[in-house]
Amino acid sequence: MALNYIWIFFFLIAFVIGLVKLIFFGDFEVFPEMVNSTFEMAKTGFEISLGLTGVLTFWSGIMKIGEKGGIVNIISRLIGPFFNKLFPELGRNHPAYGPIMLNFAANMLGLDNAATPMGLQAMNEMQKANPIKDRASNAQIMFIVLNASGLTIIPISIMVYRAQLGAVDPSDVFIPILLSTFASSITGLIMVSIYQRINLWDRTIISYLAGILAFVAGLIYWTSTLSQENLSLYSKVFSNVILFSIIIAFLLLGLRKKINAYEAFIDGAKEGFTTAVKIIPYLVAILVGIGVFRASGAMEYMIASIRWCVEAVGINSDFVGSLPTALMKPLSGSGSRGMMVDAMKVFGADSFVGRLSCVVQAGADTTFFILAVYFGSVGIKKTRHALVCALTAEFVGIIAAIFLGYLFFH
Numbered sequence: 001m002a003l004n005y006i007w008i009f010f011f012l013i014a015f016v017i018g019l020v021k022l023i024f025f026g027d028f029e030v031f032p033e034m035v036n037s038t039f040e041m042a043k044t045g046f047e048i049s050l051g052l053t054g055v056l057t058f059w060s061g062i063m064k065i066g067e068k069g070g071i072v073n074i075i076s077r078l079i080g081p082f083f084n085k086l087f088p089e090l091g092r093n094h095p096a097y098g099p100i101m102l103n104f105a106a107n108m109l110g111l112d113n114a115a116t117p118m119g120l121q122a123m124n125e126m127q128k129a130n131p132i133k134d135r136a137s138n139a140q141i142m143f144i145v146l147n148a149s150g151l152t153i154i155p156i157s158i159m160v161y162r163a164q165l166g167a168v169d170p171s172d173v174f175i176p177i178l179l180s181t182f183a184s185s186i187t188g189l190i191m192v193s194i195y196q197r198i199n200l201w202d203r204t205i206i207s208y209l210a211g212i213l214a215f216v217a218g219l220i221y222w223t224s225t226l227s228q229e230n231l232s233l234y235s236k237v238f239s240n241v242i243l244f245s246i247i248i249a250f251l252l253l254g255l256r257k258k259i260n261a262y263e264a265f266i267d268g269a270k271e272g273f274t275t276a277v278k279i280i281p282y283l284v285a286i287l288v289g290i291g292v293f294r295a296s297g298a299m300e301y302m303i304a305s306i307r308w309c310v311e312a313v314g315i316n317s318d319f320v321g322s323l324p325t326a327l328m329k330p331l332s333g334s335g336s337r338g339m340m341v342d343a344m345k346v347f348g349a350d351s352f353v354g355r356l357s358c359v360v361q362a363g364a365d366t367t368f369f370i371l372a373v374y375f376g377s378v379g380i381k382k383t384r385h386a387l388v389c390a391l392t393a394e395f396v397g398i399i400a401a402i403f404l405g406y407l408f409f410h
Helices: 002-025 030-069 071-086 097-108 112-128 138-148 156-164 170-196 203-224 228-256 261-295 298-312 318-328 333-347 352-362 367-377 386-409
Strands: none
Touching (some): 002 030, 002 261, 002 298, 030 071, 030 097, 071 097, 071 203, 112 367, 138 170, 138 367, 156 170, 156 333, 156 352, 170 203, 170 352, 170 386, 228 261, 261 298, 261 367, 298 318, 318 333, 318 352, 333 352, 367 386
């Protein structure tokens, strides 16, 4: 329901601003630009869905092999106690645990193409246990919010952009990104736990979180000893080795269980293709709303207003130049990526705004995109507290990114 109001808000605000620009400023191009954006973004939404179809079909097939090969039981033994506390309504050894964990792992490694189909597979599995089919379950909300918080360990794509745009040390944003996404993820976990009355002081949860924190701290220490070239090389190699290892591991599990891996792949691939088709109307709807909002100039006015307010209270406003990236991030991944690149081009890759835009870009994921695609793939219309929790986590991630930007680069 909240997503419905946000979607309508995009169109209404765009229409009002368009009328103001036409009547008072004689801008005869604003409405043609807004209408053109509806066609352009509708085409973009379809192209994204079309591009996702092949990837989703393949990874859904691989997941089906892993499922029949017993990957769920293996993962359940490793993280079952932790997931049982975070997803109590799923119970033990639920089929969703496999794709949930693989989705999180893919996001941490920056493997977006692999993360999405795994996430959609997880939503489908959780939907089977959802008693009210058009209403988001607690488990789905926890998964969506943790997914949207965007915990990133290896931001390889951002480092590549920085290198292409002439940064002296493209990896200098690595630690701020890691810390800001960690803050976002912890906030998302706390918010959902409050709504769902999950006891975060439980001994099992504390133990696993302490282990995760120790891992993050160790990773920060290890990466701080590497040169920029080695860090980029290791990140790229390790990410892809891990991804391909998952495929091989699932195939070997299929052989061990003596299943027909090819037929299992085809069964899963059919499900993935069907899911990809279901996504198209939801994705087109949200992207058209975003496109109209942007074409009307609403984003520009919002940034100017924020800068005025910040300067009026005497706060340093250097960070405002990175806000287009922050404000676009929950709406569109490609849009925020474009804002980040534009900031580095205008201000310089090694400027405060350029670096901060990179940290903000990785601080959280595309909340509205994720909600529209993931919930849309299983027909969820009542999202309950998912949007509030996800946006709160994203807000904290952006604030943390700004704070860390001043700490590291200002």
